[in-house]
Structures are given as C-alpha cells and as structure tokens.
Amino acid sequence: MAYQLYRNTTLGNSLQESLDELIQSQQITPQLALQVLLQFDKAINSALAQRVRNRVNFRGSLNTYRFCDNVWTFVLNDVEFREVTELVKVDKVKIVACDGKSKYGLTVI
Amino acid sequence: MDQNNSLPPYAPGLASPQGAMTPGIPIFSPMMPYGTGLTPQPVQSTNSLSLLEEQQRQQQQQQAAQQATAQQATQGTSGQTPQLFHSQTLTTAPLPGTTPLYPSPMTPMTPITPATPASESSGIVPQLQNIVSTVNLGCKLDLKTIALRARNAEYNPKRFAAVIMRIREPRTTALIFSSGKMVCTGAKSEEQSRLAARKYARVVQKLGFPAKFLDFKIQNMVGSCDVKFPIRLEGLVLTHQQFSSYEPELFPGLIYRMIKPRIVLLIFVSGKVVLTG
Numbered sequence: 001m002a003y004q005l006y007r008n009t010t011l012g013n014s015l016q017e018s019l020d021e022l023i024q025s026q027q028i029t030p031q032l033a034l035q036v037l038l039q040f041d042k043a044i045n046s047a048l049a050q051r052v053r054n055r056v057n058f059r060g061s062l063n064t065y066r067f068c069d070n071v072w073t074f075v076l077n078d079v080e081f082r083e084v085t086e087l088v089k090v091d092k093v094k095i096v097a098c099d100g101k102s103k104y105g106l107t108v109i
Numbered sequence: 110m111d112q113n114n115s116l117p118p119y120a121p122g123l124a125s126p127q128g129a130m131t132p133g134i135p136i137f138s139p140m141m142p143y144g145t146g147l148t149p150q151p152v153q154s155t156n157s158l159s160l161l162e163e164q165q166r167q168q169q170q171q172q173a174a175q176q177a178t179a180q181q182a183t184q185g186t187s188g189q190t191p192q193l194f195h196s197q198t199l200t201t202a203p204l205p206g207t208t209p210l211y212p213s214p215m216t217p218m219t220p221i222t223p224a225t226p227a228s229e230s231s232g233i234v235p236q237l238q239n240i241v242s243t244v245n246l247g248c249k250l251d252l253k254t255i256a257l258r259a260r261n262a263e264y265n266p267k268r269f270a271a272v273i274m275r276i277r278e279p280r281t282t283a284l285i286f287s288s289g290k291m292v293c294t295g296a297k298s299e300e301q302s303r304l305a306a307r308k309y310a311r312v313v314q315k316l317g318f319p320a321k322f323l324d325f326k327i328q329n330m331v332g333s334c335d336v337k338f339p340i341r342l343e344g345l346v347l348t349h350q351q352f353s354s355y356e357p358e359l360f361p362g363l364i365y366r367m368i369k370p371r372i373v374l375l376i377f378v379s380g381k382v383v384l385t386g
Binding site: 064065066067068070 | 253256257259260261262263264265
C-alpha cells in the first residue's frame with residue numbers, strides 16, 4: 001500500500017472531486033471510487049519515483065517543524081525555489097514529507 | 110605598584126618579588142603550596158557561580174573601582190587596600206553551606222601586596238555554557254497529542270520514548286516524558302533554565318494537560334574559561350595524581366576531579382578549562 005500523501009494535491013483533489021460527482025450521479029459505486037484512489041496512490045508514487053528526474057533546490061527560514069508517526073511537517077518562510085530554468089519566491093510554504101526509503105508500505109493520510 | 114597593573118594577566122606573580130603569592134617561587138613549580146597560584150581564582154569563583162554570578166560581577170566592578178582608586182592613592186598604601194578588599198571578597202563570595210577552598214591564609218603570606226591579587230580575581234570568570242535541569246509536571250502526558258499539536262516537536266517512539274521540543278527564547282531543548290517529567294537543556298543561566306522550563310510547562314498546559322511545576326532542580330552546569338597561559342598537564346598530573354587522569358592518546362585534555370567542591374575540570378594545554386558538575 002503506497003502513501004496516500006498525494007491525495008491532497010491539485011491532481012489528487014481534482015480526481016477526488018470528479019469521483020464524488022460520479023458517485024452523486026450514481027454512475028459509479030463508492031467502492032469503485034476507493035479502488036480508483038488506491039490505484040492513483042500507486043501510480044503517482046511510482047511515477048514520482050521513476051519518471052521524475054529534475055532537481056529543485058530551495059532555501060528559506062524555518063518557522064516550525066514537527067515529527068510524528070514518521071512524518072515530517074515543516075513550515076518555512078521567505079523561501080526561494082531554485083531550478084536551473086527559473087526562480088520562484090514564496091512567503092510561506094508547508095512541507096509534508098514521508099519516509100522515502102522504508103520498506104513497509106504505510107498508508108498515511 | 111603600577112608595573113603590576115600593567116603586567117599581562119597571565120604573569121602577575123613574576124615581575125615584582127613581593128608580588129608573587131609565594132615570593133620568589135615561580136608559578137609553575139610543583140613545589141608550590143596548594144593554596145597559592147593563579148588557578149585557584151577561577152575555580153574558587155565557581156563556588157559562587159550558582160545564583161551569585163551578579164554578585165561576582167559586582168565584586169569585579171568594585172575591585173576595578175578599587176584598583177582605580179588605589180592607583181590614585183599613595184604608592185605605599187595602594188597595595189594594602191586591594192589586598193584587604195580581596196580578603197573581604199574571599200569571605201563574601203561563597204554561598205552559605207559551601208566553604209571556600211582557599212581561605213584567607215593568603216593574607217598573612219603577602220603582607221604588602223600590590224594590586225595583582227585583585228586583578229587576578231577579576232581577571233577571568235568562567236562563562237556558563239549549558240545548564241541541565243529537571244522538573245516534574247505532575248501529570249501523565251500523551252506524547253502523541255503533544256507531538257501532533259505543539260510546534261517544534263519531534264516524537265519518534267521507536268528511537269526514544271520522549272518528545273523533543275525546542276523554543277527559541279531562551280534557546281533551549283526539552284525532553285518531555287509520558288510520566289510528566291521533563292529535562293530542560295541548553296540554557297546559559299539558572300534563571301533562563303527556570304524560565305524555559307516554565308515556558309515548556311505552559312505549552313503543555315495549553316494543550317489541555319493539568320501541568321504543574323514541581324521540584325524544579327538544576328542537575329548540571331557547564332562553564333568554560335581561559336587562563337590565558339599554557340598549562341603543563343604532565344606537571345599537574347604529577348602533583349595531583351589522586352585527582353587527575355591524563356591519557357593524551359585517549360583524550361587531549363586532563364580530567365581533574367575535584368573533591369570539594371565536587372567539580373570535574375577538563376584542562377587543556379592551551380589554557381582553556383571546562384568545568385562541569
């Protein structure tokens with residue numbers, strides 16, 4: 001079971017909303033929607049691990065941090081995301097990070 | 110007398126014959142009696158470190174003021190007043206219940222003393238680097254709740270059974286256990302340690318636990334200082350064998366376990382000294 005971390009992303013949220021609409025209009029069952037989300041988890045985890053190659057650096061000041069259930073949550077201020085091509089500056093960024101190297105498949109919500 | 114004041118702080122006893130604590134005997138001689146020399150000064154002041162740092166600073170200021178007035182006074186008597194004041198500081202510096210290591214026997218040995226004793230004791234004061242304290246919050250805590258809701262907290266029960274929380278002011282780290290007991294480290298003074306522990310207790314209280322502030326106790330204090338001259342560790346271990354342990358291949362510093370007060374000092378060749386206990 002892969003991390004359900006990516007469900008609360010732009011892509012994941014759009015998927016969830018679409019699935020909810022289909023459930024509302026009785027076109028799919030809730031059980032099927034759950035299966036779709038699980039498949040989404042697997043797909044996004046493997047895609048990010050295998051198909052993404054580019055590298056982004058970021059630097060900012062740490063406001064808060066938290067480590068619980070093997071999940072790191074950071075809030076940074078005045079962050080610069082730097083890629084070779086471009087630079088993005090933000091006032092506040094929240095980073096939720098799960099363990100990448102662990103063998104056991106965690107479902108983290 | 111002026112020449113003593115202009116001496117570099119690390120060689121006060123060498124210039125004038127009557128300026129040395131034990132006249133004529135150089136500082137590094139192993140024959141030097143126990144209650145003399147430079148090193149007593151920083152050690153002695155650790156007696157009064159806890160809670161009396163400010164008093165020490167006041168003493169230094171007074172000594173500096175005394176020195177200034179002594180220079181203006183006549184040459185003959187200028188030596189007397191700092192010495193007298195110095196013996197006064199010996200008796201007022203220690204806390205009630207702790208006896209000074211080097212009491213006033215110094216006074217009879219150097220009847221006419223220049224300003225060097227005063228400048229020695231105001232020369233170096235150990236700086237506090239770390240205070241470790243414990244307090245009992247008096248109630249059982251749910252560490253997972255604390256880790257999830259508090260800011261700047263880490264909780265990895267597989268590795269360590271406590272929440273590690275940090276605050277920025279005073280910059281400290283606390284280990285909070287599920288029994289309600291807490292360890293607070295990193296503060297630079299006793300008062301800051303107590304204040305930091307209170308802040309952590311308030312964080313826990315705001316999360317809904319009935320936290321109290323029981324049995325706050327300072328467990329350890331670490332200070333460091335520099336005597337500004339190189340120290341011959343081999344000589345020290347020869348004269349104070351029962352207190353020193355020196356294994357240069359293992360650790361470059363000499364570990365001196367003083368009995369009274371119960372302090373461990375790490376003494377290095379460079380002249381830097383770390384005091385803990």
